[in-house]
Amino acid sequence: MRGKEVVLEKVSAKFGDFTAVYPTDLVVNAGEFFSILGPSGCGKTTMLRMISGFLSPAGGSIRIGEDLMAGVRANQRPTALIFQNLALFPYMSVWENIAFGLEARGVSKVERRKRAQELIDLVALSGEEMKKPDELSGGQRQRVAVARALAVEPAVLLLDEPLSALDLKLRQHMRAELRHIQRMTGVTFIYITHDQGEALTMSDRVAVMNRGLIEQVDTSDRIYDRPSTPFVASFVGENNILRGRITAVEDGVATLESELGALRGRAVAGLAVGVDAMLFVRPEALRIGDESQSDNRVAVKPVRRDMEGAYVNWVLSAGEQSIVAHMSKAADAGIDHDRSMHVGFAADDAIVMAAGELADTGRQLADTGRQDDEAAV
Amino acid sequence: MNDKAKISRALRDGSRRSFLKKSAVVAAAAATGPWIVNSLAASKEVKVFAWVDYVNQDMIDGFEKETGIKVNLTTFGSNDEAEQKTKASGGKGWDVIFPSVTNRANYEDANAPGGIWLAPIDEKRANLKAIIPSFLRDSIALGAVYRDKRYLIPYDWGTEGITFNSKVVNLKDAEVSFGDLWRPEVKGKVAFRQKSVIMGTGLYLDSTGVVKSNRMLDVYKSEEDARRVWSAITVWIIERKDWFGAFWNNATEATSAFKDAGAVIGQTWDTTGLLLAQEDSAYKYRAPKEGIITWLDSVGILAGAENLDEAYKFINYILTPKVGAVFSNKTGYNSAVAGFGDYTSDTFKRQFAEVYRPDVLSNMWWWQADTPWFAPMRSEFVEKISNA
Amino acid sequence: MKAVETMDRGDALLNIFIGMFVMFMFLPLILMMLAAFNSASPPSVTSWEELTLAWFPRLLAEDRLIGCLQNSFRIAVFVVPASVLLGLSAAILLTRLEGQATNLLYACLISPMLTPGIVLGIATIVFWRHFGVGADLYTTIMAQTTFIASFPMLIIMARLQRQDRAQEEAALDLGASPFFLFRRVTFPFLLPAILTSAALAFLLSFENYNTTVFSIGGSCTLTTEIAAQARRAHTPVINALGVIFVTVTVIFSLVYTLRKQWEK
């Protein structure tokens, strides 16, 4: 294990009057694959640049391992950054690119060659050593960038949306590859992305960021199942949002009076009676027509049925409210399409929290339900 | 920038001196540049700044053979050019220079060390005995000496008379006049130097009584007299601007005025006329009856000379009778070296006798020592003629 | 570019005009070159005497001309690196600095290009006279560098603006010292622009006249000497020199154009 932990204490960033990052505390464990997820402009890149040393924090301190980073310049930090556009050196061959950091440290050519070869093998680029970056495919370039960063044996590898330029297939393949490399090397990865798929599949833990604030730090599962803010709930995965007012909170279950009647869900901590609230329920948690076993029941009309392959995407309407439900093929088979019906969900599958800011993507959910494709554009 | 702030502060304080000192420090680094550039040149040499035709290859070869010193020659076409380039180069570019003796005052300059861009001649090192004594004496009155120190050594003399193609305009030797430049039949085919045509024509107009000028000596008398005489002459000349065929500023240009530009008559230096006559006997160089314009040229050493020993060696070399004769044969000018005549060619002797008849020699008009107003005012009228 | 399929009358007129324009540009040069092969002196194409190559070897005998040519090279030896260095420095500063001051700096640095050459020459000799430095090759080097440096600045700036800044950050991040980064990343990237500007700086220095004639004092360069000879009696020796100039230029242009085409 050569990764080191990264600790941020009250770190903030400002550009003139604009606060890009509000004072933030964050601990990234040594050898962890950590992602920072958020929409563009949320401050995640700023965060990364502060860790890598290209930006000085407006306040707070950054520690990597035992060392405080204040005053340590980018080229002296035990971090390596992989840029969004990779920033490979076009005038150098693959191996020279990879050995660049070693050259900068005055390592002898023989040694450089040897180290570069190891990394070339690691990222499966044997045979391409002498090529120039513009002679490589997108995936190969990606691997050169990773190898180049790893060559300097960083304790922390920072990745700034490095997969965004690739097509969907390649991207999915590279996810696995990055994960594999991270496991092999044990280096701490801090991965920045606006693509929740990437963040959830690769990461040990994910931080969700919005407007300069980290709203939640948790494992992928918990981020998905137990979002702690409306933003996280709406940004990560698909969610149906039902608004209303809290009428009761008992034993961790909140009752919410909405246009569609009283609804019940798990209450997040600190929820009080009488506040405006939102209830989030995942499309796959909805049951159509199965009236008996649900804590909540809502009468709906079918609007559209989209066949998605593995599941069926139902778009339903309940008054003004649009509701999306995912049915497995088996469950879908029993649904009578033609009449008005009910959807139901267990209180345990829904989360109720005080009304707050939602992610932009949440609004489009009912129409598209295809965030992956959107991100690919 | 920091420097900018310095400049503006210096300006505000009005301390130009201190500003200059500061910039001098800044410049010091850059000022090592000239040294680098100069060090590209060879070491043992003498740098000569001379009239285009003054130092010919035979003289250079002879000197290099005798002393092993390399001659680095730069030429100029007029006294003005020599003076200004000397000033522009801070008296440093060359060792030996050949000014007209009457122009010595133009080398005075407040910026020069000791107030003049020339170095006093060390009379122990320069072989002044080689010079015809009367030249040595009279050169004092013409300007070779400045505040008790000699700066220039007479080198040669020559004249500015009339050159004409006798096939086209046939003039009798004794009756040639500066007025012949303006004869009707030579309209558009006259060559002259703007600076001296206002002297030659002035002599003609004085003799005919049109513009009285005491044989042009009035222009040296006072500024007012100079303005009166020159303006009248300039007006007269500009009325005849259709006569202008070609202007010349140095000997080569004068020759090409006749050969290329179609001039048939002109006010030229002796060298032009005599060399043309050597090629084509139709050309004649004659002294005008108003008195031939005569100048005395000299050799001196520049204040910033770096090769003093070599410079004196060079000067003493060209002041030997044999070299004086080589010079005269090649150029048609007359050396000021005593005894040079014994070595001149027969052609030179013949031409000398033809042009400088006793009556001509007794009626020469000498350029006088420059006065402060002379050069600027003359150039003002020269501009008018050039722009006519 | 779209091929012109039909030739209308406008195109025909345009072609005639272009033909005349090209003729106007080349006719004097061709005449000058022809006269170099005529034994008649002064040079002429109309009074043809005899076909000769004699003027070319005569060039080598023109000691003064050769000396002046050497001066041209001496000047260029200093002007080219100085201009490229100044241009490079300015380009880097201007690309990296921001704000109104940058615009002012830019205007100042580009101003020598838009200043008449003689003004630069004069300002230079006036300036250096204060420090006891006379007009000579040195002042010419200074005067030429003043405006020639603007050209490398523009060329290098254009290239810098196309630079991917992440590359420099990547290098820094990989532990490169700023100097190593410059040597290994920025400089190689700028090299084509630097070479182009060096070539241009050489051409500009070599052919400069208006600035040089005012700043060189008593010395000469090839161009001041050509001008001096052109003004007075000239022999076809200068024409012979012209033939060499034009030939070299044509060869270089052709090689350059063909290479560019080849790269496409």
Place this chain on the structure above:
Amino acid sequence: MKQLFEIYGWPLTTFFSACVALWLTILIVTPQFFMIELSLRFEDRGDRLTKIVNDLDVLYRDKGTKEYDLVNGPACNTTGMVNPMMTGDSSCAQFGEEDKLRLEQQVRELEDRIQSLLVEEQNLKEIKAQQFPYSVRNYTAMTGLHAWTLTKTVAFALIVTLIALAACYPVAYAVALRSGPVKTVILFTALFVPYAVNELMRIYAWLTVFDLHGLLNTLLVIAGFASFASDEVIIWYRFPGTVLVVLVYTYILFMVFPIYNTMATLDPNQVEAARDLGAKTWRIHWRVIIPHTKPGIAVGCIMTFMLAAGSFSVPYIITRGLQPKWFTQLIYDKFYESSNWNLGSAYSFTLLLICILFIFGVMAIFGVKLRQLAR
């Protein structure tokens, strides 16, 4: 600045900044400042000090001659070819003791007068050193002749600019938008060759056309309008038109290339689209091509005007002294002929001001910013 330090480190950043600072101060700003400073110093050549210096010169010369006579005896021509008498009173007469005493007395008198003048000279110099040295007399004292020369030079430069613009626009258009790839390459090379040939050579080439026995006169003779024999040929160098033609010839390519460069960035499809939409040719130029080409036209005009107004080589070589002088030649004369650097600096700065005005004028007319000019 911070960014610079981060990327290039302080040694390199300092070095680059120092280079630019040197360029700015030693090469660009300070020399101009010194030139302007010099132009504000008026050199009075008619004042009392000048007169005293002249009088001193005369006295010293007189004294020098007399001292020479005292040492060497009367000069007498003994050797050499001839002794043209210069001052008229040298003779080989004997030099008596009485003459000697008289001469010595005269020398002493001269010395006294010299001494008193030297004192006055010193005083005047001190007074002059304390006076405020600046005035604008070098600018206000421009004679009518020089003002006329300046006007004429500027007018010529404007005409050259207009002719060049009129001639270059179609050429640039043809090369950039109207030719197939092969023709473009050929035309570009055809334009590039004269552009790259040494400026002096291009000017010199015109002598073959204008010479007495040059192309023009030969054509006239062939056509029977003139004959070499009777010298009825025209001396072309006398006509200002020759300078105009050669100026246009020499600087026209500085107009072609900027226009071509901007025009070549125009998407030809825009022109096609405009044509499809039914625009007439002139409207396409007026509405599509010219607006796009504006920065190029502005640069071309500025460069051509500046080069033409500031040209020394063309008038110097082409007029051969047979035409009134160009303003640049006037400036040259002030520096290298009539020794008046102060006036020369004033004229030089005047020329610079005119060019600056022209630049701002063109930028205003075309609505172009300085940044756009450099390409």
